[in-house]
Amino acid sequence: MNDFYLRFIDNGKSLAELRGLLWYLPVDDVGKVSKAARWDLATLCGLVTPPYFWHSSLGYDINALDALNVLREQQNLPGLAVQPLPEHWRDFYQATLLNELLVKRNKPGHALLNVGRPLRIIATCADSEAPWDLTPATIQRAYNIALDIGSSGKIAANISMVVRTLIDGLHIADRSPLSKHCFAYPNQSSSEDKVAQLKRGNNTYRQTNKLRAQLSDRKGAAKLPSDKAFWELVRIIFTKQPKTFVDAIRFNQIKVAIACGFRVGENTLLPLDWARWHEYLATDGSPAGAKGGISRSLSVRNFAEKQDEDVGTEGIVLVENTQHAPSIFEDLISEALGEVERLTTPLRERLRLQITSGRLMPELASDALAPAWDIYSRVTGSLEFTSLPMPKDLVEKYRETFDSKYLDEIRQWQIDRIRTHGLSHNCLKYFNKWPIAPRRADGSLFVGTVDWRKAHFRVSEVEVLIQNSMASKLPDTKAFLLRDGERLYSTELMFLMPIRAHIESRNGGLLDINRYFAVGRASSQDLQFHLGGGANNIFSRYGQTDEDRALSLNTHSLRHLQNAELFRLGVADTIITKRFNRHSVAQSYVYDHRSLAEDLANIDLPSGAEDMAPRAQETLKMIMAKKIRGPIVDEFLKIQKDLGDDQAFSYLSAEADGLHATPFGFCVNSFTVDPCPKHLECYDCRHLTRSPISEENQNLQQLKQRMIDVVTVIETSPPQARNVGWQNQLKHAQSRLESLEKILVTAPGERPFPDGKDLYNPVENKRGSTILDEPQIWRPM
Template identity: 40%
Template sequence: MHDAFVSFVESGKALAKGRGMAWDFPLDDAGASVIGWNLTEIIRGRPPTHYLRDLGQDTKALAFMNALRVERGHPPLVKSALSTPWQDFIKAATCDQLLFKRNTPSHVAQNIIRPLKVLATWAGTVEPWQLTADVARDAISMAGRMQKSGKLADLVIGIIKTVVDTNHLSENCPLSSALPTERLAPNPDRKSKEVKSKDEIRQSLEHRKRAERLPTKRAFWELVRIIFTETPRTFVDAIRFNALKAMVLSGLRVGEMTGLPADWKRFREYYDANGRPAGESGGYSKALMLRHFAEKQQPRHGDSAVLIEKAQYVPKIFSEIITATLDDTVRLTQPLRDTLKRQVETGRMLPQFGENDLVPVAELYPFITGNPFWLKMGKELSDDYVARYRQGFDAQVLQSLAQHQHKEFEKAGALDSATYVYYNRLLKNDSKEYPLLKLRHSSGEEYAPERKTWREVFVRVGELENYLAASAPTKLSDITSLKLGAGEFQAWEFLYLTPKRALSEERNDGICDITRYCSVGVPNDMLLLSVLGDVKDQKESLFMRYGQTVEDRALTLDSHMLRHLLTNELFRLGLADTIISKHLNRRDVAQSYEYDHRTLAEHLEDMDLPAGTEVALGQSSATVAALILAGKAVGPIATTYKRIQREQGDQAAFEYLRVEADGYHSTPYGACVQSFMTEPCPLHLQCFTGCSQLIATGLPENRRNLEGLEVRFQAALSDIQARPVGTVGRKNQLQHATIGLEGVRKLLSTPRGKRVFPDGPDLSKLTPPGSVLDD
């Protein structure tokens, strides 16, 4: 066994021991465990909960392998536990990433454990320290065919590079240098437009940079219509509507939005130099701030589970709607917050009762299931309560309903059929892992096994809590506190709280009694991601549920597009990049420019031309002037403009542009400012052969054109070199292909906005007499 591998595993064991984690836990034949490691609980992280409790072969990878084996005439394999070294490797990598590098449980589960299991499944009998480049390449190839997007293959490559090679775990390291490096195919929606008329060139000024990262106009405005005008049909949808309203206006990440604290409101006071409120001097005396926990702010090697508290300024025009929206969310979730707070303080599921209290099972039905209807009621009356509650989700309606049923129950009202069904099924859930729930008389004596009258059946609350904790662990409330930089943040302090697995509302088109329901959850990103239509295996999206037309119901929207949209609007309105970066919790200004999707026309609007210049020049020539002033356009016109400006002043230079410049020209390979209306390019846009006026754009369509041209030049060069030396024209053809190939490669390597051949000739001019082309 390789020494580096042994050291890596021992380091993992030491980390696990320091956290009180049992290294060995029992597995069944398939490699699954009932115990395992609760990764979220280990670091006291925020839901959802991630586990390491399956150390068997990856199910999907094994199915893919078995399909290949059957094609080759071999019997399929049965899922089994991985070998002990592979199990130790996965555990050690988990501890290293989670406890030492302090990455999040979701990152460890998705980007470390899963690709390691895929690699181990394909490796078979090859142990980790015996890994070779061939085994790794085969595993990557299999992962690429399993998941067409290529993401899983990228993760396997990442594991080889960052875990195996970095720690030198294999005797054959380094392996990464022999791995494929092709990335995902470019977005097919980015189409190149190689031939453009003058009108099309003008339209290209409205073309957005990386427009696919912005929401479509129809999807965005349909979402706005839904969340601002539709009446939500469920309590959780009401929460989602409010969250999306705030998200559109604030630009927070989806995790930052779903993790807002209930105590979100902060104010900052401003005073002038004399100590008076700034409002008395024409400014603002008070600014509203949105307290939140920012993501991607942890210092290097910082604890990923610690919440980083920030405060975002709320623009004055949004302060009223943000306040109304978030205050309404506080009102909606307050009953859940009260329940969760009492559960945290008492450590019990049903803190409304004493542990030794005997309570009729009928009255406990809404506390356990969330369904407020436990007594038989007429359909008209129940529909009336449902409609009244959905009108504004007022908890007083639920209280009124509960009081009505209690009065009817005392008058010997019959139980609802759903109550009978639930408790009859509950008694059939007998298991060796937990005892059967004890039913009692009002005196406390246990019921005999004879037929029961459910109206008269009681349970001891403490016994019911123990039974539910054992039989339905997924319905336990999220009570784990989270870590702040100083102190702790309790689960009940979150703004967005939802009932967990409230089937009466989610599945049965009813309502949930949030004032009594005992299962309260702290939602994660999926609260919003699952209903925007851009998640695989999603639930019914908001577009499907509230769309007015067939086309509207088919819309989807990526939540992160809202952040791109707000950033782009702030740029368009002229805010400084430093302000935008700080406002949206970015570490440096460069990150904000990845979210800048302004059109060229919008860029040019920010540029200041002398008063009256645009009117005098006309729109087309004024655009060229702005490009030249910004340093984004070169060419004979730009060179002459600068010379005239330097020698004769701005007025003469602008007069020259008015006569000579007819617009901005984009070629399939780069950009150029040259009047092609009366004098076309002599080289027919073969700019890559050395024209000094060519500018690299870095646009995806330009790169694809150039990469295709590079392949054709390489093929032509190979054909020419294969011909006999004495072949007629071979030398000129070889020279032409070589120059073209070198020019294309240089253009590909030139940074965006830079001249490719700054010292080359100006090939946009006519060829001077005496050149080879005159012969």
């Protein structure tokens, strides 16, 4: 046990004590924490529930344990049983959760799934090893188990992240660093490709994709939605008729996501009172549009995430902001949100009654007796409760418009036929499992066989049953706290959804939104699931071809797409930063995915440069953007200062006819007639300029590691085993290594070797300026 581990655990215990949390939690024989003792992580962070996030398990990860036992069987080792984690691992796990939530201020879902679960997988694979005693073999085993149990590579990527940032970063393990051992076994190499692909799409400053081979290649293109997925999604939401009520809401959510570029959490929390119209007048009081300006514009009220001021005295608060809508999207946003408001009106009215009354079925008196079919429809959401099929014409009209008046007509049609045809099989099957005894219309209990056509239930008993046994379907009645101290209930949010309503999607029935009791706000997880790679996402339900139905899309990629488009269209970075509620312009450039050609296209050339060759114009734009440096650039700037633009442009047209992207950076030297004597190996060349392309660093680091390996091999080899000329090989490798180190510490736009050799050697120096000159080359005597 080392001091770093002890200090980390002590800090965790201090945080638990300050929050009144029990540290030594009672667990059963498989590590499950008792309900009375588990930690409510959402409340701990000050978040409004649902959704709930519970610290409810201190046992081995079941899926990882199954995969581990398969591996142990192949190694002729006994299998391991499900059991609680050892005490040291429990302490480490709990301290990690509190560190993520209370110190780093991350969300409970991230703490449990992205950090907590990988840690439990490592503990599952550690056998008798304590956290400070972890070995490379254990880390590699855990990484490969994660590759085995995860189809997307996300779990394995999280294992690598936890080892790098937590175990190595905090020096928990004595043998750190251990993250370099997160690589696949030979038989798992194909699975590791998914991890690499996932890392390329992560929203991080590290770029692991290859260098751009062409000017049209985009920076960090993996963060953008694929062309096929994006345009197929556009086709679906704008041309297809939604099959279900909740899909109709989701389609409009996606329209807003495309038009506004909100984070998925900001999208789901859009307020009902969203529209803010701004009127603009000229100095004489007339509309600005009459004088060539804009008379009216629309902005969308929203609650911005990731704000410094989102923590209040009582927990997380909502920070109100507005986002101006581009004029081309005003009608789209207004129509989409207007349609959602229409669809959710019945849900909103019921939720308002539930909040004010504190009851689940406020339309009915607490001591009233309600018909069994009515209770069935209210609790399950199913509109079909008679043994007859519902009228097709009314069903088709409803599915075309999702007008709730047709639900009332269908319900009344069934009520008129209950006496003669009775209740449906599903309805009877449902009530046969209920612990509540049915009653007659006078309140007396049935004796013997129950006539379900005349059966009733007392409303208060049904509400108690729901409270006790259907906690996951309870309506969202808790209020959000705003920064100004006011409270915002879910009824004031735009996107409301029926909770766990599987009648339409799973059973093909109709959801009675006019009576279903379980109403809640839309969740981020819902939209992420229905656009992600799940088996029943929007693409699989509405795609045209098998290829279309296999598509998926990251919700955050739509935000990257809009940012990139705004950059491409030349919108100022300050405006983009303000639009997306960021604190600095640098944050916006993480979302800049323009190709170099698009980046340069926004630079206006000065007068007189129109006659330059296209490649020379391209180089001039790079100089104006301060993306390249070098002798030719310095000479150009000197001529421009001394002799003016015309002479400088003529010089640039002659000398810098192209821009060359090398593995080391940019070079603007002319190689049209005279090729590079070093074949673009730019060690010590003063023409080299570092580029701002972040992928370049990875390439240079790889080259540096290769040179280190070469030097190490030569120096560690016995003298008698070295090849002839090893001194020259060693000197060459050390020289290259020294140059690479200088390049790596040089900032973008600067020259690593300002005083280096000018490797440029024109042909005239060798053969003269004309064919009559004496060749200046060596000849044998």
